[in-house]
Amino acid sequence: MIRLRGDFGVPPHPTSMAFPLSMVSFDSALPILAAGGIGAPTLPDLGWFTNSIFVAIVVTVAILLFTRMATKRMELIPGTKQNFVEYLIEFLYGQVEGIVGKHVAPRAFPLLATIFIFVLVSNWFGLIPGVGTIGFGEKTAFMSVDSSFKDAEGHYTFVPLLRPSTADLNMTLALAVVFMCVWLYLSISELGLWGTIVHIFGPKGGVQGALKWGLMIVFFVVGIIEVVSIMFRPMSLSLRLLGNIYAGETLLHTMGGLGEALGFPGWLAKISSVIFPLPFYFMEILVGALQATVFSLLCAVYIKLSTTHEGEEHH
């Protein structure tokens, strides 16, 4: 079995079962590869090229290839792939339009659909056998080799070859930050800079007259709270997704090693490593879809909230 290192400040221990949240770059893994006898890869020494970035690139290429194949020769009477892509895009467009409205939908849809598709495929990519489980660590069987990737205390640290990109905060935060940039652009282009400020700090609910001026200070304070809330959106979005996918991964691997941890005999531990995670695989399929939906849905709601004109709120 693979050995996993503890994290969140937990001292590393050979029996602890959790992935390191900090991704390991290939330049740091190169000596291990060489020492492990697998053969030194010819990848350039790029500090940013981590296993999760590699998976993100694979997912990107897969999505782009499929959509390119489906949309290269589009016809009025669609083929199977074109039909699938059209169905997906039409469905997503309908959902986005239903939330943000007909006016904003054409500009908001590309990003929201990109987020949904990318997050969904990335989440499900993590469920492919081998992703997160094949990597560098302690020798566990006759075909495996020891890597010299150990921590300061000399314990083996498992470094997976592939990691789902949504289990990496860099990716989830990147998604959230790109969204926030587009959100800001949409808000300002829809309401104008002054309109956005009024939208945040101004009186709401159509109050008029003296009441409006009386409540001004309240709405201003509410606006400040709103700004703080907006500033926390990237973190809430990214940590929610990261937490769910990371927890799912950890859960699957914990279930996979549960038999061994409980002291089952070798053959039973191997069978249990297949049986125990199985129900959670189905759950993770749902969680993957759910998190993609939640992420893109929240983004759509944020756009809706910030692009709604004062008059529209009362309809």
Add this chain to the structure above:
Amino acid sequence: MASILETFGLDWVKFFSQVIIVLIVYGILSKFAFGPVLAMLEARRRRIAEGESNLETIKAEMGRAEEKVREMLAQANADAERLITEARDSAEAVRSQKTQEAVKEAQQILEKAREASRLEHESAMNELKRDFGRLVIDATSKVTGKVLDDKDQKRINDEAVGQVAL
């Protein structure tokens, strides 16, 4: 905050790498997937709308055509009725005319036949009278043994013919 982010594995270089990947996916999907697909969906929607509109036009035209066909059929039926009536009237007139002509012709033939018969009868009667007269004259001449002159012959002949006519 920085230590929290570090604990969670945030690295700005890796973060910007991921941002670039997200932007690439966003840009390429927008250009090569969402744009063409939404344009195709819009084209199909427009085509369906046009089809529906054309269907309405075709239906209206079909209605008009059906109405026209009905009118034409009604007109044709009326014309046919009129033609049949005219033909019947014409035939009746021809038949009547022909009948009249035939009757007239038959009457003429009958008249002619009757005239011919009458003339023939008269001729036969005249010849008979002449023969009878001659016979009476011969008989009178033989009985009387007298040679009758023309005057006697005429008188005897007239008397005999007069008696036959009675």
